[in-house]
Amino acid sequence: MDNILTIRDLKVAFQVRGRDAYALDGINIDIPKGKIVGIVGESGCGKSMTAMSIMGLIKSPGRIVGGSIDFCGNELTKMGIREYANIRGKDISMIFQEPMTSLNPVVKVGKQVMEAIILHEHISKAEAKQRVIEIFNEVGIPEAEKRFNSYPHELSGGLRQRVMIGMAMICKPKLLIADEPTTALDVTIEAQILRLMKRLCEESGTSIMMITHNMGVVAEICDYVYVMYAGRVVESAPTKILFNETAHPYTSGLLKSIPTIGKKQKRLYTIKGNVPNILNLPKGCRFADRCDLTQNICLSDRPKDDYITDSHMVSCFLHKRIEDERSCIKIKKYS
Numbered sequence: 001m002d003n004i005l006t007i008r009d010l011k012v013a014f015q016v017r018g019r020d021a022y023a024l025d026g027i028n029i030d031i032p033k034g035k036i037v038g039i040v041g042e043s044g045c046g047k048s049m050t051a052m053s054i055m056g057l058i059k060s061p062g063r064i065v066g067g068s069i070d071f072c073g074n075e076l077t078k079m080g081i082r083e084y085a086n087i088r089g090k091d092i093s094m095i096f097q098e099p100m101t102s103l104n105p106v107v108k109v110g111k112q113v114m115e116a117i118i119l120h121e122h123i124s125k126a127e128a129k130q131r132v133i134e135i136f137n138e139v140g141i142p143e144a145e146k147r148f149n150s151y152p153h154e155l156s157g158g159l160r161q162r163v164m165i166g167m168a169m170i171c172k173p174k175l176l177i178a179d180e181p182t183t184a185l186d187v188t189i190e191a192q193i194l195r196l197m198k199r200l201c202e203e204s205g206t207s208i209m210m211i212t213h214n215m216g217v218v219a220e221i222c223d224y225v226y227v228m229y230a231g232r233v234v235e236s237a238p239t240k241i242l243f244n245e246t247a248h249p250y251t252s253g254l255l256k257s258i259p260t261i262g263k264k265q266k267r268l269y270t271i272k273g274n275v276p277n278i279l280n281l282p283k284g285c286r287f288a289d290r291c292d293l294t295q296n297i298c299l300s301d302r303p304k305d306d307y308i309t310d311s312h313m314v315s316c317f318l319h320k321r322i323e324d325e326r327s328c329i330k331i332k333k334y335s
């Protein structure tokens with residue numbers, strides 16, 4: 001399958017007290033053309049750092065210290081500021097959790113979207129305005145012409161997020177990075193926005209990198225999922241396989257933690273403890289002290305990436321042990 005984005009062995013480090021602390025420690029991610037790829041994990045696992053690396057927006061003292069990010073044949077880690085400015089907002093765009101932080105509160109929303117398109121396409125103001133009204137209609141903003149002249153605070157949270165999606169999609173990007181785009185919205189609006197994103201992706205062939213801590217969102221719209229933990233990808237697979245043939249105890253924990261749907265959302269399970277600080281990572285498996293299935297080897301050695309199938313990767317000793325036990329049983333059975 002054609003990948004629009006290929007990340008290999010990407011490392012991002014912060015210089016803290018004279019030594020490098022790794023926020024990303026050798027991650028591999030593929031985003032196929034026209035597909036929605038979920039990046040999941042708790043707070044502090046490195047999801048935003050991954051997005052910022054792709055956008056070329058890692059802030060000092062953080063820096064990319066290894067690996068590659070190939071975007072349609074362009075190596076992003078080596079790209080200059082000018083080249084990046086041409087790609088950002090046009091071929092790769094991003095939407096954030098809280099649109100109020102991305103929208104200018106004193107500029108009409110229509111004008112802000114217009115400015116985004118004029119920056120990348122040499123078209124007249126009249127043409128740009130027409131395109132903005134078209135995209136507002138496409139993303140389901142009622143009375144698009146009237147809303148063109150609204151200020152951000154005059155719109156509901158759901159409408160503001162639709163404006164942001166319109167702004168991100170107006171140049172028909174090849175890749176849309178969505179960082180927790182529905183977290184600030186209520187459940188009904190969340191479902192509408194997710195459906196909208198899926199439809200736009202299907203219609204325009206845009207790939208989406210959906211960053212979320214919510215496995216429910218993943219189940220709803222993602223084709224593939226990468227589960228991140230403490231700066232590493234610990235499991236990746238097509239969504240159905242990840243849900244039905246879960247191989248990593250951390251993924252199981254996330255799946256068990258999905259809150260029940262309804263007004264009184266209940267969390268039936270919580271993974272004990274917290275994500276370790278990147279300054280103080282455990283020697284062995286980074287999840288070992290939170291895992292219910294920890295073995296001695298998990299405390300001393302780092303698990304490697306194992307491929308159960310071409311598209312299902314897991315980084316866990318337990319899986320290896322289960323596989324070995326399975327092959328022993330098979331050997332006994334047939335000998």
Ligand SMILES: Nc1ncnc2c1ncn2[C@@H]1O[C@H](COP(=O)(O)OP(=O)(O)OP(=O)(O)O)[C@@H](O)[C@H]1O
Nearest residue numbers: 014023042043044045046047048049050061277278
């Ligand atoms: N300026 C910094 N100095 C040192 N460490 C940092 C800095 N910024 C981020 N980190 C660390 O990098 C790691 C990854 O952070 P990141 O923001 O990518 O996590 P995340 O999974 O996106 O979390 P969230 O869901 O809360 O946004 C965290 O351990 C964080 O503490």
